[in-house]
Amino acid sequence: MSEGLMASQLERSLDPSSGYMEFDLANELGYQEWRGMFAELGVKACLFNAYCIQKDDSVRVSQTPVQLHLFNHAMYLSPPFESEQFYVEMTRSRLLLGKVYFAFPEHIPASLMKGYKPKREELSLVDIWLSQADGSHEIYSLVYEASIETSRGTYQISRFTV
Numbered sequence: 001m002s003e004g005l006m007a008s009q010l011e012r013s014l015d016p017s018s019g020y021m022e023f024d025l026a027n028e029l030g031y032q033e034w035r036g037m038f039a040e041l042g043v044k045a046c047l048f049n050a051y052c053i054q055k056d057d058s059v060r061v062s063q064t065p066v067q068l069h070l071f072n073h074a075m076y077l078s079p080p081f082e083s084e085q086f087y088v089e090m091t092r093s094r095l096l097l098g099k100v101y102f103a104f105p106e107h108i109p110a111s112l113m114k115g116y117k118p119k120r121e122e123l124s125l126v127d128i129w130l131s132q133a134d135g136s137h138e139i140y141s142l143v144y145e146a147s148i149e150t151s152r153g154t155y156q157i158s159r160f161t162v
Helices: 009-013 028-041
Strands: 019-024 050-055 058-062 066-070 074-078 088-091 095-102 123-131 137-143 146-150 153-157
Touching: 009 050, 009 123, 009 146, 019 028, 028 066, 028 095, 058 146
Parallel strands: none
Antiparallel strands: 019 095, 050 058, 050 137, 066 074, 074 088, 095 123, 123 137, 146 153
8 A cells, every 4th residue: 555655754763673554544444443443542542742744855843742533534633632623634535544653572573473463652653644635645643752853953752641
């Protein structure tokens, strides 16, 4: 599915041994699996201290805390625990791909990782590819924890705590 889509620039900020799960968000089953994963991980897995917008080889970082809300018709980024206002709406018709990156647990050999479901504490980054009206793509990256280097400096992002 990721063929033809721009590469996430934030992947390079991850540990090279990180794993990922990929979801075809344009497909009904892929979107339901995506929603199911977040439902299984709980509300804390939907809370982030930063998000980034990647477009045209640029990365804009916002250190605004956000919560990801997932519905049948769309996903929303809102202030944490807010239910009536949002910053970003990602409608289903624009969704293409979702990737969830995580650290491999040290106690499990890589050969046994197939089908592994990471724990919330192991997650590092979520990338969501969206289509634009002009045919281009953009990526919304939701950051659990990372050090992100941009032309404007280095951002140290820590996990959201309640």
